[in-house]
Amino acid sequence: MGCAGLLALGTVGCGGGEEDPDAGTNGLASLTPAEIEERAVAAADEARTVRLSGTVITEGESFRLDVRLGLDGGFGEVSAEGGETFELLRVEQDLYMKADAAFWESEGIPEELESDPAETLEGMYVRVVEDDPAYEQLSAFTDMDVLLENLLTLDGEREVGERSEVDGAQTISVLADGGAGGTLDVALIGTPYPLRLQRPGEAGELLMSDWDEDFDLHAPEDDQILDYGDELVE
Numbered sequence: 001m002g003c004a005g006l007l008a009l010g011t012v013g014c015g016g017g018e019e020d021p022d023a024g025t026n027g028l029a030s031l032t033p034a035e036i037e038e039r040a041v042a043a044a045d046e047a048r049t050v051r052l053s054g055t056v057i058t059e060g061e062s063f064r065l066d067v068r069l070g071l072d073g074g075f076g077e078v079s080a081e082g083g084e085t086f087e088l089l090r091v092e093q094d095l096y097m098k099a100d101a102a103f104w105e106s107e108g109i110p111e112e113l114e115s116d117p118a119e120t121l122e123g124m125y126v127r128v129v130e131d132d133p134a135y136e137q138l139s140a141f142t143d144m145d146v147l148l149e150n151l152l153t154l155d156g157e158r159e160v161g162e163r164s165e166v167d168g169a170q171t172i173s174v175l176a177d178g179g180a181g182g183t184l185d186v187a188l189i190g191t192p193y194p195l196r197l198q199r200p201g202e203a204g205e206l207l208m209s210d211w212d213e214d215f216d217l218h219a220p221e222d223d224q225i226l227d228y229g230d231e232l233v234e
Contacts (some may be wrong), residue, residue, distance in 0.1 A: 015066075025170070025188045033158035033174045040194040041101065042184040043150050047193070047211050049053035052147060054206035056199070065206075066214050074142035089125065091219045095135060096125035104107060126222045127227040155200040156181030163188070166195040167209060176200065 022029050028036050041207050044050070049070045056063050067076030073090040086099035104121055128135050140146045155178025164185060171185040177200075185196040194213045219225075 016057075026190060026192055028186060028188055029160075029163070029191055030173050032219070036160065036172065036186055036192070037158060037174050037184060039156065039192045041152060043191050043193050044152060044208075049210065049212055049215060050073060050144060050148075051210040051213075052206055052207055052208055055204040056151065056206065057203045060132045062204070063141075065141065068210070069142065069144035069147065070215065070217060071144065073217055074144065076142070078141050088138060088142050089220065091141055091217055092218055093130065095128040095130075095142070096220060096225065097128055097138060098123070098125050101206075121226070123224075124226050125224050127225055129227075151199065151206060152184075152197060154182040154184060154196060164208070169195060171195055184227050 008019055030224065031039070035232040049068070050069050051066075052153070053066045056065060062081040067074055067078070067088070070172070072092055075089040077085060078085050079085040084099070084103045086103055089098075090095045099121070101121060110132040133138055133160070150229065154174065154176035159175050159177040159178075161173030161179075161183060164173065166185050166187075170188040172188050174184045174186065176182045179198070183196075183198040184194055187193045189197055191211070194208050196208070197206045199205065
């Protein structure tokens with residue numbers, strides 16, 4: 001009969017309709033920006049693990065992070081603006097730091113190491129005790145709750161932005177103050193995890209991946225640990 005005949009009989013749909021752009025998604029695109037942000041933050045709060053990578057600028061200092069975080073601690077690499085790079089490992093309250101001799105020479109060497117820091121420290125984990133003034137700042141880089149609470153923020157009136165992709169995953173963005181207050185890209189498929197954050201005021205960009213993926217976390221072997229008491233860095 002053909003399409004013309006079917007239409008004459010009142011039947012609709014002979015050429016097919018437009019494909020639903022939200023088919024197969026988690027429905028975020030139909031929500032308000034506040035609701036999208038709320039679901040993303042809730043998903044992050046409920047997650048057990050995440051990987052954070054990117055740049056954070058805070059109090060005039062720039063840090064590059066690549067850390068794996070979980071409920072019991074985390075590990076990874078931090079690079080400061082001056083080029084100094086160090087590794088951190090925290091298992092519950094036990095915090096360890098590893099860096100090359102150049103780092104220790106620039107940051108201050110414990111008295112016990114002044115003879116030959118390269119020979120003593122190379123490839124070793126130095127224990128950072130809780131009484132050390134550096135403990136709070138360093139441990140924050142391995143604390144999932146602290147980092148997400150302080151970094152996963154926007155500033156200004158929200159609006160829904162464009163759809164995009166982050167590492168091949170479909171996303172929808174929430175913009176604050178037209179983007180000047182930050183942009184948050186949220187997964188459109190599956191759990192609405194935050195996947196990319198452009199921080200307010202050009203304060204860095206972070207990628208968030210490997211949500212809820214398990215990783216090994218354990219303290220170094222005893223022969224890999226150096227312990228210099230209450231103060232690590234002068």
